[in-house]
Amino acid sequence: MIVACWSVKGGVGTTVVAAGTALSLVERSARPVLLVDLAGDLPSCLGIAEPAGPGVAEWSGAGSDVPADALDRLTVAAAPGVDLLPRGGGSIDAARAELLVQLLASSGRVVVVDCGSLPAVTGGAPAVVASQAERSVLVVRPCLLGLRRAVEAPLRPSGVVVVREPGRALTAADVASVVGAPVLAELAVDPAVARAVDAGLFAARLPRGFATAVRRVAA
Numbered sequence: 001m002i003v004a005c006w007s008v009k010g011g012v013g014t015t016v017v018a019a020g021t022a023l024s025l026v027e028r029s030a031r032p033v034l035l036v037d038l039a040g041d042l043p044s045c046l047g048i049a050e051p052a053g054p055g056v057a058e059w060s061g062a063g064s065d066v067p068a069d070a071l072d073r074l075t076v077a078a079a080p081g082v083d084l085l086p087r088g089g090g091s092i093d094a095a096r097a098e099l100l101v102q103l104l105a106s107s108g109r110v111v112v113v114d115c116g117s118l119p120a121v122t123g124g125a126p127a128v129v130a131s132q133a134e135r136s137v138l139v140v141r142p143c144l145l146g147l148r149r150a151v152e153a154p155l156r157p158s159g160v161v162v163v164r165e166p167g168r169a170l171t172a173a174d175v176a177s178v179v180g181a182p183v184l185a186e187l188a189v190d191p192a193v194a195r196a197v198d199a200g201l202f203a204a205r206l207p208r209g210f211a212t213a214v215r216r217v218a219a
């Protein structure tokens, strides 16, 4: 199964949700998970060194004669049971995005992709992956400006993760009805999450409440 996490605005928590979903899945099912980075922030979020080698971007530019196991060879260990396919450098060729989805789908693993913030126009490799993934998860805060963009987004999610902030008038149910997709998880803005990420300890000490809350994202 491919779970693609994306947003319509930066800074809402998409990378944290993608990483937390992968980590919590391994914790409770012991099934190996592949985390795919199309946005570039997963190493920092997981508290691991920036991979020095090539990644998805270089693979996408390498043409069709790369060996079938080329993607596997690019992965690095990120946490027990979690491998990371790094983003690499340069642009990701959208023409290779469908093949990327096919290869990831046939990997036999649960694959969680951080597609980052998608542009308002169609196209681009992350948008192709987000539109073709079995589960397409929009991460959004319950705010009018974010919801406006979500409605105008070039693709519809199959589920929504709502990152709740104190003082907001809109509820998760409002978000679900405006976006037209069920709420898979409702997360609080939790200082323990921000501190763990900033300290490079998110993978090593996944905050308990967060791990429980993201359970249904890949269930």
Ligand SMILES: Nc1ncnc2c1ncn2[C@@H]1O[C@H](COP(=O)(O)OP(=O)(O)O)[C@@H](O)[C@H]1O
Pocket (backbone or CB within 6 Å): 007, 009, 010, 011, 012, 013, 014, 015, 016, 017, 041, 116, 163, 187, 188, 189, 190, 191, 192, 193, 194, 195, 197, 198
């Ligand atoms: N649930 C949360 N609680 C507290 N801080 C969070 C939460 N989710 C994300 N953050 C923090 O917010 C910032 C942006 O998160 P990030 O996942 O990088 O957003 P995005 O990928 O949507 O740009 C980071 O500093 C992160 O640690």
Ligand SMILES: [Mg+2]
Pocket (backbone or CB within 6 Å): 014, 015, 016, 039, 041, 116, 117
């Ligand atoms: Mg991000």
